[in-house]
Amino acid sequence: MGLFNKTTRAKTDDAGNSVGFLGRLSDRLAATRRGLGQRLATLIRGHSAVDADLAEDIEALLLGADVGIEATRDIIGRITRAQARTPDEFYAELRAALLAIIAPCAQPLTISSDIRPYVIMVAGVNGAGKTTTIGKLAHRLRSEGHSVMLAAGDTFRAAAVEQLQTWGERNGVPVMAQSTGADAAAVAHDAMQAATARAVDVLIIDTAGRLHTQTGLMDELRKIKRVIGRFDANAPHEVLLVLDAGIGQNALAQLAHFDSAVGVTGLCLTKLDGTAKGGILFAMAEKHAIPIRFIGVGEGIDDLRVFDAAQFVDAILPQPE
């Protein structure tokens, strides 16, 4: 069967060559569009033995989900060493391996009731979904009975303050803000003061989007953190890095840089309601078990979920029916 498979593959390649690049590509995209589950079922049925082809197909699945070359190789290598005899076994091993990588990261955010205000600073590159995540998080925390205050630390982008204020109104929570162009650290300062005075449970501080390569802006982020720390040496208690699930290998650099600047304590992966799989989390998790707090699955106020490792693996490698 393995041999048969190889010959058919060679044939498609030949045919592909004659149709030209675009023809071949659209074939492949058609394959991508077909459901992942269906593709997997076919994939496993097509192999009666564990062979190089199966490993290659699985590799394609992982690479196609942004898991990245290094992590993909590691994962496949480990599975191959486990010596699965049938494709089903192989697949089960693979799922287990992925789960083993990501499971230690499933550490939900717990708001300690002894700390008031519990301070969450939200950071990330431009357009990742920081402000929206804050809106959703405020809703979640309110429904858990916490009092919440927001701080509009994005004093750069046009109408960023108004955007957060709208989320504040939706949630019925106060928003500490100054005008666009103000010093972000000063906003954080005032918010800390107000949150302490009013004894709110949780203060969430929005920050402007910044690329991790912009050293000046990363310094600004450090400064915001320093100012917060003046009120409470342990604050911010959570530095939440927001990442777009659609992002590729650059996410690794983002985590490394934001972490070295302000010490990331948790991740939120947004926009998982699209078709992006967020496989980059495996590449990150393989290196160290960074707590993954939430996933964003839409633009609505309810569209924030606590990260669940098993569900996440299912999205990349669905359980075969």
Add this chain to the structure above:
Amino acid sequence: MFDNLSQRLQLAMKKLRGEARLTEQNISEALREVRMALLEADVALPVVKAFIDDVRARAVGKEVLASLSPGQAVIKVVYDALVALMGESNDRLQLAARPPAVILLAGLQGSGKTTTAAKLARFLRERERRSVLVASADVYRPAAIDQLRVLAGTVGATFFPSTAQQKPVDIARAAVEQAGKSGIDVVIIDTAGRLHVDREMMDEIQAIHAAVDPVETLFVVDSMTGQDAVNTAQSFNDALPLSGVILTKADGDARGGAALSVRRVTGKPIKFLGVGEKTEALEPFHPDRMASRILGMGDVLSLVEQAQQTVDQEQARKLAQKITKGKGFDLEDFRDQLRQMEKMGGIASLMDKLPGAGEIPEAAKAQMDDRQTRRLIAIINSMTPQERRFPDIIRGSRKRRIAAGSGVHVQEINRMLKQFGEMQKMMKRLGKGGLGKMMRSMRGKLPGVPF
């Protein structure tokens, strides 16, 4: 994090010295390296596969020119194929239509549409002297309309007011009508971010398109996008007759493989690159530069241009004169160079563009941040003019004074003097040097790039 592809290829092809012709067999290892580089750059897997097939077909049977090593020959084929795929030259906006010409922007959430609307408005006003009206059909995201209103004000475009209670199609239609009445040349319509799998929202953008019949329908996509770029680009391209692509956030360090994926899937030209949050940060797209960036070979050409634009020509001339006249490169000159570097966007931005930057260990890179530059400048500022001219006289007590003056440890002074000594040697070797000249002389013989 990434190795330099050209170096990796040289390694993979070491065995090939002396082979006269590229064959299926002797390039297979090199193509594996190319595949890795493309995947690391986030080019989508199906695109990588097809591209590699294409390169193989182009390469096999090629004679290796006497002047090239087999590794270089393969890079040349790969690079040429990449440039060819991304469009040969930079495509301009086609606005020749009965005014008002309509530009429609579409894309995923947070890709940069609203910012790009403002950048385009500014570009058209300043470079093409056209009057521009912008309108927001984003009735969903909080403060989206406000955002465009503020931006329109800063770039001097007419803002068409809309509210979240209106229908997007009505807003778009009314904006074009109003522009027609007031004799405005170009209308830019910003739309809400949408997922390509959201049927209702894709129907909506189709309806907007049908209502205003744009001459340019641009897909705005984040250059950090990963493998999913093929799926989104395909869906937007199926739903709308796209006329081009704008790649945003290219000021970061993402290798930008999405550019290739999107280009391949849509077949549409990439017209601009967004390179910053400010409204002037929009650049025409150059396929050749993108190709070397994706391959990890550094955007050497852009660097050359940037250096030519920013480096103070007068200062560069003085320095060159000084060196040719046999007067040494001193600490004053070093400080000038450091200041130039700061002006060019700092070390980080230079590093990104240099070939082989991938070779530099992350730890070393972290040390070369711009604070370091500023610290070096501070140290030199604490010296007397005589010390700057004759650094050899800086010994024990002088070192301590300078250290105290600039707030650093004496070790740091030692390190900088050593670094400066090396730089001095290099300048001597260069003879008629100076940063500007050095950069200019790199054109044509870019290290590792054989063309």
